[in-house]
Amino acid sequence: xxxxxxxxxxxxxxxxxxxxxxxxxxxxxxxxxxxxxxxxxxxxxxxxxxxxxxxxxxxxxxxxxxxxxxxxxxxxxxxxxxxxxxxxxxxxxxxxxxxxxxxxxxxxxxxxxxxxxxxxxxxxxxxxxxxxxxxxxxxxxxxxxxxxxxxxxxxxxxxxxxxxxxxxxxxxxxxxxxxxxxxxxxxxxxxxxxxxxxxxxxxxxxxxxxxxxxxxxxxxxxxxxxxxxxxxxxxxxxxxxxxxxxxxxxxxxxxxxxxxxxxxxxxxxxxxxxxxxxxxxxxxxxxxxxxxxxxxxxxxxxxxxxxxxxxxxxxxxxxxxxxxxxxxxxxxxxxxxxxxxxxxxxxxxxxxxxxxxxxxxx
Ligand code: ASP
Numbered sequence: 001x002x003x004x005x006x007x008x009x010x011x012x013x014x015x016x017x018x019x020x021x022x023x024x025x026x027x028x029x030x031x032x033x034x035x036x037x038x039x040x041x042x043x044x045x046x047x048x049x050x051x052x053x054x055x056x057x058x059x060x061x062x063x064x065x066x067x068x069x070x071x072x073x074x075x076x077x078x079x080x081x082x083x084x085x086x087x088x089x090x091x092x093x094x095x096x097x098x099x100x101x102x103x104x105x106x107x108x109x110x111x112x113x114x115x116x117x118x119x120x121x122x123x124x125x126x127x128x129x130x131x132x133x134x135x136x137x138x139x140x141x142x143x144x145x146x147x148x149x150x151x152x153x154x155x156x157x158x159x160x161x162x163x164x165x166x167x168x169x170x171x172x173x174x175x176x177x178x179x180x181x182x183x184x185x186x187x188x189x190x191x192x193x194x195x196x197x198x199x200x201x202x203x204x205x206x207x208x209x210x211x212x213x214x215x216x217x218x219x220x221x222x223x224x225x226x227x228x229x230x231x232x233x234x235x236x237x238x239x240x241x242x243x244x245x246x247x248x249x250x251x252x253x254x255x256x257x258x259x260x261x262x263x264x265x266x267x268x269x270x271x272x273x274x275x276x277x278x279x280x281x282x283x284x285x286x287x288x289x290x291x292x293x294x295x296x297x298x299x300x301x302x303x304x305x306x307x308x309x310x311x312x313x314x315x316x317x318x319x320x321x322x323x324x325x326x327x328x329x330x331x332x333x334x335x336x337x338x339x340x341x342x343x344x345x346x347x348x349x350x351x352x353x354x355x356x357x358x359x360x361x362x
Contacts, residue, residue, distance in 0.1 A: 035117040035173035037080040038110050039165075041066035042103065042131075043090040044124025046161040048153035057202065059153040061091035061124055069122060072154070073162045079221070080117075080173040092124025092131070092149075097247040097343070100131060104138040104241050111141035118144040118172030122165065125149040125198060125206070128184060132193035133337045136182040136233045137344055137362060138241045144177035145234075147184050147193070151204050160187065160204055167218040174223040180215065181233035190216045192229040194362070197310065197334060210311045212332075232361050239344045248346040250274035252335045255284070255308060261292035274302040274342045278335035283307045283314040294325055302346065302355060306330035306338045316356070326352050331359045 041047060043062030047069060050059030066084035076082050087103055103121070110116045123131055132147040139145055148168035150161035168185050171177050182193040186207050191214045200206040208214070216225040251267040255278055267275060277293060279285060283305035285293065297303050305327055307314050314329045316322050322329055330338040338359075345358045 035080045036115055037082050037118050037120055037169050037172045038116055039066060039070060039082055039084040039120045039122060039169070040087045040103065040106065040110075041069060041084060041122045042088050042092070042095075042099075042124070044092050044122065044126075044128075044149050045153050046122045046124075046148065046150035046164065047089070048150075049155045050153045053155060053157045056152050056156050059155070061153075062089045064154050065089070066122070069154075069161070069165065073166050075166055076169050079166075080169050082169060090124075092127040095124075095127055095131065098245075100134045101241055101244055101247070103131065104135055107135060107145060108138075108140050108242070111139065111143050111145075116143070118146070118177070120165070120168045120172045121145070121147045123147050123149050125151060125186070127336075128207075129193070129196050129198060130336050130340060132182050132184045132196070134340050134344075136193035137237050137239050137341065139182060139234045140240075142179040142235055144172045144174065144180070145182045146172045146177070147182065149186060151186070151202065151206060163188075170221060171218060171223045176223050176225050180225070180228050181231075183215070185218065188218050189214050190218065190223065190225070194229055194231050194233070194333075194337070237362060238348060241344075241347075244347065247343040248273040250276065250339050250343045250346070252276045252278055252339055253289075254335075255279040255286065255289070257286075259286050259289050261289060264289065264292050264296065268296050268299065268301055272301055273346055274304065274339075276304045276306050276330070276335045276338045276342065278306050278308045279314075279319070280308060282309075282312070282319045283329065284319040290320065290325075293327070297326055300350075302328065302342065302350065302352065304328045304330050304338050304342055304355075304359070306333065306335040308335065310334060328352055328356045328359060333359065 047064040048059050048061040049063045066086045070084050128149050146168045148164050152159045164186050184191045184196045191209050195209040199208045249272050251272045253264045293303050316329045345355045
């Protein structure tokens with residue numbers, strides 16, 4: 001029963017007025033503006049194809065072109081204006097320094113354009129952490145850059161590429177991703193380029209930031225951040241690859257029981273400007289490698305003590321007297337990422353104190 005002070009006619013008039021106001025409000029509200037995201041495709045398993053839908057190993061990487069990757073996920077159009085570019089089409093284990101320079105230059109050109117809001121890079125997972133860290137140190141923009149891959153080829157049952165690509169575009173379009181450095185996203189998770197590493201040869205949850213932890217999740221069509229890396233990246237680094245066509249040669253020597261100097265000497269003879277020593281434990285040096293490393297240093301080669309362990313800080317002047325040897329330590333960077341920082345560092349200086357500072361700020 002209506003209270004008798006409101007007549008039916010008045011009620012109808014009231015509803016009509018409310019309807020009109022809400023229709024006008026909707027008509028005047030600007031349409032939601034979608035972010036402009038460029039997808040740079042480089043190959044990898046996300047663009048791979050197998051002999052059958054159950055082929056999840058032994059497939060061929062880097063066969064599907066960027067337009068097909070985008071067309072396979074029509075949902076992308078709901079979250080961003082996407083367009084694709086094929087930068088290269090290779091398995092990521094075959095990437096070289098020259099590929100990194102080309103990719104970083106293209107990212108910088110695109111991000112300088114006002115009509116580009118973010119970049120997604122599709123990439124093989126084997127070296128995704130290296131490419132992401134290289135970009136983290138060389139991209140000159142705070143706009144989001146998300147590197148994404150897949151563990152299953154596009155032809156597999158439950159291929160993870162489409163959802164990973166969708167999530168990566170969501171993330172690149174998210175305001176929360178601005179200024180977070182280069183991000184790696186797979187398996188609904190967000191990790192920082194500096195810290196993420198591949199931990200399993202083949203499972204979908206292979207990407208982890210051991211101990212320090214990932215940055216967040218992508219869930220329910222949204223990026224959820226919980227932390228961020230404290231290390232300098234992108235606009236806050238001193239590295240400028242704009243005029244570089246080559247990077248200084250830096251190689252990795254692996255430590256193990258019964259290690260010998262053969263690989264080290266070969267790298268030095270071949271012209272290495274820097275050596276990352278992936279030592280056992282806390283970057284410990286076997287008696288038979290310490291002398292050869294010191295000799296290489298005296299010839300001008302920069303030596304960085306890192307660790308094959310994968311977690312923890314390599315203590316300066318801990319397992320070796322780095323001050324006396326004039327060595328640098330890698331902080332928490334694993335050998336493959338220490339190599340990237342040393343290559344870029346050597347484009348600026350050969351001073352070991354300045355290089356050591358870089359390992360504590362980047
Ligand atoms: N070998 C492949 C690559 O890195 C593996 C992958 O993408 O998952 O290109």
